[in-house]
Amino acid sequence: xxxxxxxxxxxxxxxxxxxxxxxxxxxxxxxxxxxxxxxxxxxxxxxxxxxxxxxxxxxxxxxxxxxxxxxxxxxxxxxxxxxxxxxxxxxxxxxxxxxxxxxxxxxxxxxxxxxxxxxxxxxxxxxxxxxxxxxxxxxxxxxxxxxxxxxxxxxxxxxxxxxxxxxxxxxxxxxxxxxxxxxxxxxxxxxxxxxxxxxxxxxxxxxxxxxxxxxxxxxx
Amino acid sequence: xxxxxxxxxxxxxxxxxxxxxxxxxxxxxxxxxxxxxxxxxxxxxxxxxxxxxxxxxxxxxxxxxxxxxxxxxxxxxxxxxxxxxxxxxxxxxxxxxxxxxxxxxxxxxxxxxxxxxxxxxxxxxxxxxxxxxxxxxxxxxxxxxxxxxxxxxxxxxxxxxxxxxxxxxxxxxxxxxxxxxxxxxxxxxxxxxxxxxxxxxxxxxxxxxxxxxxxxxxxxxxxxxxxxxxxxxxxxxxxxxxxxxxxxxxxxxxxxxxxxxxxxxxxxxxxxxxxxxxxxxxxxxxxxxxxxxxxxxxxxxxxxxxxxxxxxxxxxxxxxxxxxxxxxxxxxxxxxxxxxxxxxxxxxxxxxxxxxxxxxxxxxxxxxxxxxxxxxxxxxxxxxxxxxxxxxxxxxxxxxxxxxxxxxxxxxxxxxxxxxxxxxxxxxxxxxxxxxxxxxxxxxxxxxxxxxxxxxxxxxxxxxxxxxxxxxxxxx
Numbered sequence: 001x002x003x004x005x006x007x008x009x010x011x012x013x014x015x016x017x018x019x020x021x022x023x024x025x026x027x028x029x030x031x032x033x034x035x036x037x038x039x040x041x042x043x044x045x046x047x048x049x050x051x052x053x054x055x056x057x058x059x060x061x062x063x064x065x066x067x068x069x070x071x072x073x074x075x076x077x078x079x080x081x082x083x084x085x086x087x088x089x090x091x092x093x094x095x096x097x098x099x100x101x102x103x104x105x106x107x108x109x110x111x112x113x114x115x116x117x118x119x120x121x122x123x124x125x126x127x128x129x130x131x132x133x134x135x136x137x138x139x140x141x142x143x144x145x146x147x148x149x150x151x152x153x154x155x156x157x158x159x160x161x162x163x164x165x166x167x168x169x170x171x172x173x174x175x176x177x178x179x180x181x182x183x184x185x186x187x188x189x190x191x192x193x194x195x196x197x198x199x200x201x202x203x204x205x206x207x208x209x210x211x212x213x214x215x216x217x218x219x220x
Numbered sequence: 221x222x223x224x225x226x227x228x229x230x231x232x233x234x235x236x237x238x239x240x241x242x243x244x245x246x247x248x249x250x251x252x253x254x255x256x257x258x259x260x261x262x263x264x265x266x267x268x269x270x271x272x273x274x275x276x277x278x279x280x281x282x283x284x285x286x287x288x289x290x291x292x293x294x295x296x297x298x299x300x301x302x303x304x305x306x307x308x309x310x311x312x313x314x315x316x317x318x319x320x321x322x323x324x325x326x327x328x329x330x331x332x333x334x335x336x337x338x339x340x341x342x343x344x345x346x347x348x349x350x351x352x353x354x355x356x357x358x359x360x361x362x363x364x365x366x367x368x369x370x371x372x373x374x375x376x377x378x379x380x381x382x383x384x385x386x387x388x389x390x391x392x393x394x395x396x397x398x399x400x401x402x403x404x405x406x407x408x409x410x411x412x413x414x415x416x417x418x419x420x421x422x423x424x425x426x427x428x429x430x431x432x433x434x435x436x437x438x439x440x441x442x443x444x445x446x447x448x449x450x451x452x453x454x455x456x457x458x459x460x461x462x463x464x465x466x467x468x469x470x471x472x473x474x475x476x477x478x479x480x481x482x483x484x485x486x487x488x489x490x491x492x493x494x495x496x497x498x499x500x501x502x503x504x505x506x507x508x509x510x511x512x513x514x515x516x517x518x519x520x521x522x523x524x525x526x527x528x529x530x531x532x533x534x535x536x537x538x539x540x541x542x543x544x545x546x547x548x549x550x551x552x553x554x555x556x557x558x559x560x561x562x563x564x565x566x567x568x569x570x571x572x573x574x575x576x577x578x579x580x581x582x583x584x585x586x587x588x589x590x591x592x593x594x595x596x597x598x599x600x601x602x603x604x605x606x607x608x609x610x611x612x613x614x615x616x617x618x619x620x621x622x623x624x625x626x627x628x629x630x631x632x633x634x635x636x637x638x639x640x641x642x643x644x645x646x647x648x649x650x651x652x653x654x655x656x657x658x659x660x661x662x663x664x665x666x667x668x669x670x671x672x673x674x675x676x677x678x679x680x681x682x683x684x685x686x687x688x689x690x691x692x693x694x695x696x
Contacts, residue, residue, distance in 0.1 A: 083590065083593070084590075084594050084598070085593045087562050087597070088559060088562055088593060091558075091566075092561065098566070104520075118569070
């Protein structure tokens with residue numbers, strides 16, 4: 001999953017980036033409102049963590065502009081001001097959740113997971129696709145209740161697909177959301193990992209749609 | 221010049237409008253000038269009229285004399301013996317007193333007879349409607365271009381005669397005009413002096429009237445420079461009310477500043493304790509090379525403590541700053557709806573049913589928007605956190621007569637709070653259940669804020685099964 005992190009305080013930003021990367025996210029980051037706005041408008045993103053007190057353009061304005069431009073990715077706002085007045089303003093500007101500073105990293109990650117899941121219309125933290133289940137809270141994958149062991153790349157792939165069951169996901173989309181900008185992105189890499197995944201999952205779970213991409217299918 | 225350096229923002233009003241002194245003086249001067257000019261014109265005209273009338277009166281007497289001396293010869297032609305007229309001016313050329321007889325009728329002829337004073341000139345009197353016997357008055361130019369007053373009358377020899385004759389008597393107006401001029405001179409001088417005196421009086425009056433403003437300016441300077449805390453001094457009734465209001469604002473400001481200072485001090489004190497604990501443990505870890513995991517746990521714990529302290533003190537300072545500005549009214553409907561939007565987002569995973577019926581009439585809270593949001597936000601958040609599936613919100617306007625209140629009720633179907641524990645929950649920071657996240661200060665803040673507005677928070681049991689939080693606040 002690809003997340004945009006917008007925080008102007010460098011130490012906190014570095015800590016948040018580390019925390020998010022550890023949790024398996026690909027992190028884009030920015031320290032000011034102007035760049036953040038641009039990134040939010042142009043990059044493919046699964047979620048945004050947005051601090052409100054930003055230089056150049058303030059957080060709420062950036063958020064309003066994203067929504068006006070039709071960007072619907074879930075946004076979690078970070079704020080030092082904990083008043084209800086600010087919360088109402090944030091939600092009305094288009095935020096999906098807020099977190100007051102200081103906060104625990106676990107809480108940020110939990111809320112982010114929930115936001116991403118709900119953005120795909122998935123109500124439960126336990127994702128199901130046929131006999132396959134993925135618990136977003138623990139990261140455990142099970143097939144008919146039996147745990148399945150996956151590498152981190154395989155997990156990221158499966159996680160992305162399980163958030164969009166039944167939808168066709170192109171190779172490009174997978175590459176963009178799972179690999180960081182500077183890593184070696186070879187279109188072959190995806191194929192290799194899809195192949196590896198297929199071996200661990202029941203046959204026909206991941207369907208290839210010629211010329212378009214891959215689709216996760218429920219198999220009993 | 222007053223007003224010249226006023227900022228453009230005020231628009232380019234004329235200088236006199238921007239100064240009380242100038243306004244008063246301008247109005248007075250205008251009125252004075254108008255009144256005195258009118259008086260002068262009126263008096264002057266009245267005098268002239270009077271003088272001319274007098275003159276005309278004496279001239280008419282002369283006309284009567286001449287008419288009486290007028291005789292007719294057997295041919296019907298007028299005859300007048302100059303010896304019979306006593307006034308020597310009749311005979312002296314260009315004396316200023318003249319008589320003349322004109323022939324009227326089909327072939328009018330001027331100056332059939334004339335006085336010696338007229339010499340060889342004629343009095344050119346316009347013809348007008350001839351009414352026998354009536355005296356007419358004219359003003360014409362006579363010999364030497366002098367202005368003359370003319371009185372004339374038309375006569376007939378007797379009622380049977382056809383020929384009509386006009387007897388004209390004229391006199392120089394010079395003397396009269398001199399008198400009028402003299403009068404006008406005196407009048408003008410007097411009015412001028414009067415004008416000056418009245419202007420001086422007006423100036424004095426304005427100065428006396430505006431003097432309290434000077435005192436006020438001084439009092440304000442004293443406050444601004446810190447010599448006094450309030451506006452001191454007695455002021456006239458009209459201004460005293462304003463002064464009192466201003467002093468109230470100053471007092472309140474003073475209170476707010478004092479409270480803020482105290483809050484900041486308290487907060488600093490409260491934060492330093494966890495900081496000290498962390499510093500201590502860090503030093504110990506460094507020196508004794510103790511396992512850093514212990515330090516990590518302590519830091520987390522102290523950060524929590526610090527955060528609670530910050531929340532607590534921030535909330536208290538918000539409550540303390542609540543001024544309850546008079547006249548501010550906040551409509552309840554939109555505020556509740558805004559907060560419910562937040563609740564829907566934040567508590568989305570819980571899939572709660574929130575029953576909210578917008579009020580039928582206009583229910584308004586007499587206070588600040590942020591304070592209302594703080595109180596309601598905490599109540600709603602509480603309800604949503606603890607509810608099993610259902611939350612109900614209602615607002616209404618209650619009270620009879622002029623004192624009106626708003627009644628806000630938030631209910632949930634959660635576990636509720638035992639009557640014995642209710643007081644403890646609302647007291648500072650106490651929490652009944654640590655499993656649900658939050659700083660546990662919500663209800664305390666609600667009660668404090670409500671108290672500041674003279675309202676009340678009451679906790680009870682809801683028919684839904686959980687807590688019923690009832691909030692009464694001033695409103696309309």
